Amino acid sequence: MRLYLLALLESAPKHGYELIKALGDRFGGTYSPSAGTIYPRLAKLEEEGLVATETEGRRTKYSITEAGLAELNRRRQELADVEDNISASVRRLADDLRADIRSNMQGLRADLAATAEAARATARTTVPTGRAGHSPEGQRILKEAELLVQSFRDDIRVELRKHGASQPLTPVTLETVRTVLEQARISIRNSLRD
Numbered sequence: 001m002r003l004y005l006l007a008l009l010e011s012a013p014k015h016g017y018e019l020i021k022a023l024g025d026r027f028g029g030t031y032s033p034s035a036g037t038i039y040p041r042l043a044k045l046e047e048e049g050l051v052a053t054e055t056e057g058r059r060t061k062y063s064i065t066e067a068g069l070a071e072l073n074r075r076r077q078e079l080a081d082v083e084d085n086i087s088a089s090v091r092r093l094a095d096d097l098r099a100d101i102r103s104n105m106q107g108l109r110a111d112l113a114a115t116a117e118a119a120r121a122t123a124r125t126t127v128p129t130g131r132a133g134h135s136p137e138g139q140r141i142l143k144e145a146e147l148l149v150q151s152f153r154d155d156i157r158v159e160l161r162k163h164g165a166s167q168p169l170t171p172v173t174l175e176t177v178r179t180v181l182e183q184a185r186i187s188i189r190n191s192l193r194d
Contacts, residue, residue: 001033001041003079006050006064006072013054013063016042024167027086032167097172105179112187119191 008014008022016038024032042062045051050068054061064072072079160177163169 001037002045002050003072003075003082005038005041005045005062006068007079009051009062009064010069010072013061015059015061019062098175101172101176101179105183108180109183109187112183116187116191 004023004026005019008019014022016035019042020033020035020038023038042051045068046053046062048067050065050071052063052065054063156177160169
């Protein structure tokens with residue numbers, strides 16, 4: 001952790017929160033260090049003369065010292081090895097998540113297909129054939145379907161924005177949203193064609 005902190009400070013001075021966020025980003029959102037982990041380490045680095053602090057109002061900005069830069073330069077290979085290990089771990093985790101998503105998507109596809117078939121069966125028994133879309137009942141059903149789609153869209157947008165306000169979306173989350181929506185689109189279109 002100390003090498004990471006020094007490496008992050010090498011590019012520019014940062015506040016503690018910026019360091020926590022940068023470390024979380026580096027680990028692809030799989031690990032986000034707490035303030036209780038970072039600040040004691042920063043205090044130790046300052047005590048060792050590797051980091052200097054500057055107070056800005058109620059916030060403290062940390063910067064690497066010449067001694068800190070020398071320490072970082074001496075241990076660059078160690079940092080590179082740690083980077084390689086972390087990158088490999090994040091790749092393995094991403095691969096595992098993709099496999100889980102694929103497995104869950106297969107179950108979701110089956111559930112969507114079963115639900116669509118049940119909806120088609122119900123529709124065949126409750127809506128007369130012919131120009132049902134033009135009948136009052138057909139118009140009511142169309143309006144209800146449109147409201148369901150709108151409500152779903154609104155709910156998901158709220159959830160995405162709430163999540164995005166506290167932490168960035170990961171590429172895995174984006175891919176999950178894309179895949180699930182595409183499968184839902186396919187199922188709905190297939191239902192409409194029957």
